[in-house]
Amino acid sequence: MSDDSFSATLRKQIVQAVNRVRETTPLAQSFTNFVTMNLVANAQLAAGGTAAMSFLPDDVIDTAEIAGSNYINVGTLLPFFKDALPEIAYKLHKNGKTWVLDPVAAGIGKTRTAILESFRTYTPTIVRGNASEIIALDAMWGLAQNDSTVPGTRPAGVEAVDEVDAAVDAAKRLARHLVKRSPIGAGAVAVSGAVDLVTDGEHVFRLPGGSAMMTKITGAGCSLGGVTATYLAVAEPLVATISASLLYNRASEIAEAKSSGPGSFQVALLDALWNVTAEEVAASEIIID
Amino acid sequence: MSDDSFSATLRKQIVQAVNRVRETTPLAQSFTNFVTMNLVANAQLAAGGTAAMSFLPDDVIDTAEIAGSNYINVGTLLPFFKDALPEIAYKLHKNGKTWVLDPVAAGIGKTRTAILESFRTYTPTIVRGNASEIIALDAMWGLAQNDSTVPGTRPAGVEAVDEVDAAVDAAKRLARHLVKRSPIGAGAVAVSGAVDLVTDGEHVFRLPGGSAMMTKITGAGCSLGGVTATYLAVAEPLVATISASLLYNRASEIAEAKSSGPGSFQVALLDALWNVTAEEVAASEIIID
Amino acid sequence: MSDDSFSATLRKQIVQAVNRVRETTPLAQSFTNFVTMNLVANAQLAAGGTAAMSFLPDDVIDTAEIAGSNYINVGTLLPFFKDALPEIAYKLHKNGKTWVLDPVAAGIGKTRTAILESFRTYTPTIVRGNASEIIALDAMWGLAQNDSTVPGTRPAGVEAVDEVDAAVDAAKRLARHLVKRSPIGAGAVAVSGAVDLVTDGEHVFRLPGGSAMMTKITGAGCSLGGVTATYLAVAEPLVATISASLLYNRASEIAEAKSSGPGSFQVALLDALWNVTAEEVAASEIIID
Numbered sequence: 001m002s003d004d005s006f007s008a009t010l011r012k013q014i015v016q017a018v019n020r021v022r023e024t025t026p027l028a029q030s031f032t033n034f035v036t037m038n039l040v041a042n043a044q045l046a047a048g049g050t051a052a053m054s055f056l057p058d059d060v061i062d063t064a065e066i067a068g069s070n071y072i073n074v075g076t077l078l079p080f081f082k083d084a085l086p087e088i089a090y091k092l093h094k095n096g097k098t099w100v101l102d103p104v105a106a107g108i109g110k111t112r113t114a115i116l117e118s119f120r121t122y123t124p125t126i127v128r129g130n131a132s133e134i135i136a137l138d139a140m141w142g143l144a145q146n147d148s149t150v151p152g153t154r155p156a157g158v159e160a161v162d163e164v165d166a167a168v169d170a171a172k173r174l175a176r177h178l179v180k181r182s183p184i185g186a187g188a189v190a191v192s193g194a195v196d197l198v199t200d201g202e203h204v205f206r207l208p209g210g211s212a213m214m215t216k217i218t219g220a221g222c223s224l225g226g227v228t229a230t231y232l233a234v235a236e237p238l239v240a241t242i243s244a245s246l247l248y249n250r251a252s253e254i255a256e257a258k259s260s261g262p263g264s265f266q267v268a269l270l271d272a273l274w275n276v277t278a279e280e281v282a283a284s285e286i287i288i289d
Numbered sequence: 290m291s292d293d294s295f296s297a298t299l300r301k302q303i304v305q306a307v308n309r310v311r312e313t314t315p316l317a318q319s320f321t322n323f324v325t326m327n328l329v330a331n332a333q334l335a336a337g338g339t340a341a342m343s344f345l346p347d348d349v350i351d352t353a354e355i356a357g358s359n360y361i362n363v364g365t366l367l368p369f370f371k372d373a374l375p376e377i378a379y380k381l382h383k384n385g386k387t388w389v390l391d392p393v394a395a396g397i398g399k400t401r402t403a404i405l406e407s408f409r410t411y412t413p414t415i416v417r418g419n420a421s422e423i424i425a426l427d428a429m430w431g432l433a434q435n436d437s438t439v440p441g442t443r444p445a446g447v448e449a450v451d452e453v454d455a456a457v458d459a460a461k462r463l464a465r466h467l468v469k470r471s472p473i474g475a476g477a478v479a480v481s482g483a484v485d486l487v488t489d490g491e492h493v494f495r496l497p498g499g500s501a502m503m504t505k506i507t508g509a510g511c512s513l514g515g516v517t518a519t520y521l522a523v524a525e526p527l528v529a530t531i532s533a534s535l536l537y538n539r540a541s542e543i544a545e546a547k548s549s550g551p552g553s554f555q556v557a558l559l560d561a562l563w564n565v566t567a568e569e570v571a572a573s574e575i576i577i578d
Numbered sequence: 579m580s581d582d583s584f585s586a587t588l589r590k591q592i593v594q595a596v597n598r599v600r601e602t603t604p605l606a607q608s609f610t611n612f613v614t615m616n617l618v619a620n621a622q623l624a625a626g627g628t629a630a631m632s633f634l635p636d637d638v639i640d641t642a643e644i645a646g647s648n649y650i651n652v653g654t655l656l657p658f659f660k661d662a663l664p665e666i667a668y669k670l671h672k673n674g675k676t677w678v679l680d681p682v683a684a685g686i687g688k689t690r691t692a693i694l695e696s697f698r699t700y701t702p703t704i705v706r707g708n709a710s711e712i713i714a715l716d717a718m719w720g721l722a723q724n725d726s727t728v729p730g731t732r733p734a735g736v737e738a739v740d741e742v743d744a745a746v747d748a749a750k751r752l753a754r755h756l757v758k759r760s761p762i763g764a765g766a767v768a769v770s771g772a773v774d775l776v777t778d779g780e781h782v783f784r785l786p787g788g789s790a791m792m793t794k795i796t797g798a799g800c801s802l803g804g805v806t807a808t809y810l811a812v813a814e815p816l817v818a819t820i821s822a823s824l825l826y827n828r829a830s831e832i833a834e835a836k837s838s839g840p841g842s843f844q845v846a847l848l849d850a851l852w853n854v855t856a857e858e859v860a861a862s863e864i865i866i867d
Contacts, residue, residue, distance in 0.1 A: 035631045041507035046551045059398035109637035218619035261849025262624045271550025330796035335840045342613045348687035560839025
């Protein structure tokens with residue numbers, strides 16, 4: 001397939017994903033942090049899906065039966081998460097369920113590290129994080145042990161301290177690992193930054209644009225992870241990941257133009273997620289390596 | 290009493306309830322889910338009351354002493370809720386305190402089922418849910434075991450899969466059970482939907498109107514439950530339940546007219562809860578069976 | 579130093595604090611209640627800082643190493659907080675870290691009392707609360723046992739039942755205790771009310787203005803506590819406390835003028851925190867006793 005027809009097919013799939021969510025209102029379930037869970041739910045609703053949040057394994061596994069996909073975010077850990085999250089990841093895997101991981105603050109705290117290490121075997125379908133988190137997760141899973149090009153980095157916190165480009169190799173290694181272990185034989189990794197990067201381990205897609213105001217509201221990244229899960233309910237991982245990132249880039253540009261600070265920006269972002277057309281999203285610039 | 294004078298009395302009581310909340314700023318305490326608790330508190334404040342949220346039994350029971358009523362919502366369960374919530378329900382009952390239950394996702398997860406079953410004996414004063422949740426709770430409490438008209442249903446999740454009309458019998462049975470066990474000798478059930486339904490087990494009130502945008506923000510139902518508790522602090526259960534539902538219907542219509550998506554809708558909803566007059570609320574259409 | 583030059587120096591320090599936060603985007607970490615944590619984070623971002631929220635001791639202590647200061651708020655307690663918070667306070671103290679305490683609902687619940695009592699030895703750098711909370715904390719720590727002017731009060735709940743002036747003595751005693759035990763040799767106390775009061779135990783600063791709408795949104799006080807921590811990352815305690823209170827007063831006045839209810843007020847408040855200039859903040863009326 002030529003680059004042009006590859007790109008044309010991709011754009012058609014993006015239009016389909018955006019519209020299918022709006023037509024079928026799929027449920028994506030979240031186990032996510034307390035700071036931003038309200039925005040995650042509201043963003044999923046604004047994108048056209050529906051939301052449910054749970055923490056208990058029995059609750060999560062029951063809800064996964066009626067959900068189209070799932071989202072796990074490791075911010076604001078409580079003590080029982082240390083046992084609950086590995087159990088949930090195991091059961092989702094065993095039941096062939098797809099899920100998106102947001103490895104918030106990867107590298108901070110031994111409890112978080114234990115949880116993230118357990119996901120190496122019972123893997124998410126998609127990982128979305130900032131550059132520092134993607135690099136930290138790749139290191140934690142030891143995916144680069146036979147790779148001489150591993151960049152050094154420091155633990156991430158919740159703010160990216162690394163540039164997206166520094167995470168390309170880590171993102172590709174992670175994506176190949178996800179694909180290999182995926183119950184549906186596919187996976188993807190997204191690195192959020194000034195220019196977002198998405199990869200399935202083979203191709204690398206760079207998605208320019210968006211708004212710097214996204215770093216001035218809490219939960220921009222978390223809610224993008226949640227909306228990625230919403231799209232994963234109706235599309236394959238690579239298309240879901242690219243579609244969600246492009247939706248966010250276009251919506252945040254519209255929101256920035258209409259707002260006069262972070263308060264009105266968040267309001268306008270939810271409105272734009274609701275109003276932006278599938279065609280606008282699919283017409284976005286996509287740079288394919 | 291004729292239907293007309295019954296209705297006139299009711300409308301007078303609604304005006305009083307809406308105004309009394311604004312004049313006396315009653316405290317309603319909530320034990321509620323993490324997703325929407327911010328909106329619950331903000332809606333209670335916008336309606337004119339004050340808010341306090343607690344999870345520990347010692348905290349909840351202490352606060353109940355200074356609160357006018359209480360609200361319990363069983364979304365986003367944590368492990369300790371399994372013991373804490375039955376203990377709290379027992380102590381509220383023993384102390385003669387009134388409370389509103391939102392049986393979010395009734396039927397999902399064995400922990401939630403255990404908690405909801407415990408409320409059969411130490412009952413809430415008001416139950417507010419969607420049709421599926423009301424049907425599930427009625428079935429869980431076995432209230433229809435001697436009733437040949439029981440409709441079948443499937444567990445609800447957080448989205449209603451049943452229509453309000455399918456829940457009329459369940460709602461009436463539930464309400465009669467609440468009244469029978471109520472420390473204040475009164476109770477009510479509200480079923481949210483395109484046309485809301487409220488019953489005290491005897492009369493059935495249908496409340497048309499509202500906005501479909503309510504399903505596009507998270508916590509519309511939860512915050513209505515919280516505001517119902519605010520009204521319960523100043524009015525008897527049936528009047529509190531009808532007043533809160535009508536307040537929400539009028540406010541959501543105003544908000545829809547002023548907004549351009551779910552972000553601005555939520556902002557406009559809080560403004561409208563604050564600005565709508567008691568007379569506008571009481572002038573609403575009420576269909577009495 | 580004359581009163582005039584004292585005041586001129588203070589205003590210069592306020593300008594510096596407001597600008598330094600915007601230039602250096604310091605991280606302030608929060609262990610805070612579930613109701614308002616989203617607003618805390620968004621307010622810290624809107625003021626120019628960055629936010630991270632954690633509950634596990636290992637997570638909090640790791641994050642404290644990369645944070646400029648910390649914020650602890652004792653609303654919505656969970657069972658494990660009883661051990662976690664004293665451990666965290668001890669380790670922050672041992673590591674010489676600064677932190678702001680919001681003693682929400684001081685006096686309600688034996689778990690909260692146990693936690694707040696443990697902070698008597700491993701003290702915060704700044705305490706910010708309403709008058710009732712400040713009075714309750716002072717009583718709880720027994721700071722007035724040799725003082726014949728102690729006013730009586732009742733437990734606070736989340737609403738202040740006492741006026742700011744009733745808390746002057748308690749605030750000064752608290753501040754002197756904080757200073758004495760501070761790893762950096764300085765501390766301050768802020769009492770929020772119609773006229774905010776700030777003291778370092780020696781001087782008392784009254785800060786008039788602000789908006790009554792602050793009591794109609796949840797988290798106004800909590801988020802002020804969080805922003806105080808943001809300022810503490812770049813300024814000494816007294817300047818940080820005054821700067822944050824003045825920023826809030828000016829921003830809330832701007833927000834009230836632009837809004838038509840509590841929904842639009844919160845949006846406008848975040849916008850105003852972002853847009854108000856350091857000079858506007860520093861030009862505020864400050865009454866020095």
